[in-house]
Amino acid sequence: MDIKLFYNNQQSIKLSYEIVESFRKQNFYIATSELTKLLGNLDTVAGYIFSQEDYKSLADELQLILPALLDAQDNCDYVLQADIIEGDLLHLLQKLQIAFQERDLVQVPDFFEQNMSSLKEYDFGLYKLLNKENLIEEKNSLLSDKFTLSLAINGQPTAQTFVNGQSFYLHSSVNPEREASLLADSLKQAEDYMVFGMELGYHVMELLNRHQSARVHVFESNIYLLHMAFTYIDWTTYIANGRMRVVYNDDLKQLVSELSGRFAEMKNAELLVHYPAIKMIEDAQTRQLLEDFFVTTSSMREQGGLLDSNFEVISKLNLPECGELKDIFKDKAVVIVGAGPSVDLQLTSIKKCRDKITVFATGHITRKLVNEGIIPDAVIITDPQPLMYKQIDGVNLKNIPMILLSTASSSVIDYYNGPIYVAYQSGYIHAEIKAKEIGATLFETGSSVTTTALDIALRFGARKIIFVGVDLAYTGGYSHASGEGRRIENTDGLRQVRSNTGGMVYTSKNLDIYRKWIERRLEGVRDTEVYNTGDGAEIKGTVWVKDFMSLRL
Numbered sequence: 260m261d262i263k264l265f266y267n268n269q270q271s272i273k274l275s276y277e278i279v280e281s282f283r284k285q286n287f288y289i290a291t292s293e294l295t296k297l298l299g300n301l302d303t304v305a306g307y308i309f310s311q312e313d314y315k316s317l318a319d320e321l322q323l324i325l326p327a328l329l330d331a332q333d334n335c336d337y338v339l340q341a342d343i344i345e346g347d348l349l350h351l352l353q354k355l356q357i358a359f360q361e362r363d364l365v366q367v368p369d370f371f372e373q374n375m376s377s378l379k380e381y382d383f384g385l386y387k388l389l390n391k392e393n394l395i396e397e398k399n400s401l402l403s404d405k406f407t408l409s410l411a412i413n414g415q416p417t418a419q420t421f422v423n424g425q426s427f428y429l430h431s432s433v434n435p436e437r438e439a440s441l442l443a444d445s446l447k448q449a450e451d452y453m454v455f456g457m458e459l460g461y462h463v464m465e466l467l468n469r470h471q472s473a474r475v476h477v478f479e480s481n482i483y484l485l486h487m488a489f490t491y492i493d494w495t496t497y498i499a500n501g502r503m504r505v506v507y508n509d510d511l512k513q514l515v516s517e518l519s520g521r522f523a524e525m526k527n528a529e530l531l532v533h534y535p536a537i538k539m540i541e542d543a544q545t546r547q548l549l550e551d552f553f554v555t556t557s558s559m560r561e562q563g564g565l566l567d568s569n570f571e572v573i574s575k576l577n578l579p580e581c582g583e584l585k586d587i588f589k590d591k592a593v594v595i596v597g598a599g600p601s602v603d604l605q606l607t608s609i610k611k612c613r614d615k616i617t618v619f620a621t622g623h624i625t626r627k628l629v630n631e632g633i634i635p636d637a638v639i640i641t642d643p644q645p646l647m648y649k650q651i652d653g654v655n656l657k658n659i660p661m662i663l664l665s666t667a668s669s670s671v672i673d674y675y676n677g678p679i680y681v682a683y684q685s686g687y688i689h690a691e692i693k694a695k696e697i698g699a700t701l702f703e704t705g706s707s708v709t710t711t712a713l714d715i716a717l718r719f720g721a722r723k724i725i726f727v728g729v730d731l732a733y734t735g736g737y738s739h740a741s742g743e744g745r746r747i748e749n750t751d752g753l754r755q756v757r758s759n760t761g762g763m764v765y766t767s768k769n770l771d772i773y774r775k776w777i778e779r780r781l782e783g784v785r786d787t788e789v790y791n792t793g794d795g796a797e798i799k800g801t802v803w804v805k806d807f808m809s810l811r812l
Contacts, residue, residue: 456536
């Protein structure tokens, strides 16, 4: 087989994805132009497979697909063209690529010498690092021991590794280039991209190709992976024009510190943490630290559109800012009520001490409190998801103020029958600008409703803060208070942390991140006593009490 056929078919697979996407987005000119290229490629491939007896079944499939595709093209049926390419042709091209790989020796590209020549001229430090005589021998040994190199279905090199008792791929085993494209879709346009984890580099190359004037800074701690990346991908253009810079340090903590420092200094930058790079970290503590970081940044990115749309709606209403509610909290014993499993054990205490405390309820627990005859002094909702109105729909809170984060679900506004006040948060540029305009306090959110409530209570001068239902763990095997959650049957992927009663309790990554945030927030707090209740996760900086009625309120 002519090797050109293999790369021809590889290009056809790439074109197929691009054509389908363009048709779906109604970019018909681009789609039809690329379809012309694809059909030209198919002519070349068809000529080969029709001449080979052992490709007969694939040839038969192509004979069925091509007429249908051409007929849809003649009828300008863009929907059907996309369907045929996505549902039929793409699968055929992938099967053909597998057949090419199985029956012929496909040559894996080797760009190492070209890349080294370019590095020698433009990045001599990295050149010296990668060009050590013993590195190639060590890399080859590592490939057989820790990494397995293979070809993805589309014919591009990919790699698999075995770390921490798990085997996993560093890039897609089907189409690494396509995977990288989808990953890059999640990032906004920026002047600089900070990438943690090089691996083979498909995601880095996608950013460079997509954003022609941007710089990409790659932070990597594994010298062998860098060697592999500079072997299988041609980086010469980007080395020469200075748009790609690699920062190498085998000390992960130093590397992360440098990444954080540089990112903080940049005015227009996006951060990409490549998750396989985290999974490869063998030290559990360091891996968990980066997992926390990954979860937080990913959550912010995923919810970006919701935050913007909610903020726009809420801003137009010119609602008062929550600083007007400061007197509810100042010098008071504030009970922050979450929806954790232990809340049921404290309901009696809340009722008995009701006239001595300020009840600050999260949206999730508000209905249960009202049903128990406990009317909160204030309610808070911070989640941007559209269905958050269900937390308060039908609950009579006519005279009870709600604090709504500036990016929280705007759906709440139509269903809440009490007064609404807005809290503006730091870290969200539109809220920061608005707060500056009106002279409002900025709050730290910690990415959850409970952490936001804590920051508000502290900034408004609470004398005591008591956590109720802030388990930050699956106490007793439940996710939330009775009637509000579910039983946790499967503990795979959960973490174990120390509980208030001295044992261990399961928690999720997100809940554990909130716990750590609270601990950091409480560092240095001297004027407010903070207590925790229940059998959930131990929170450093709080004093645990079995029943807060024992406190002088």
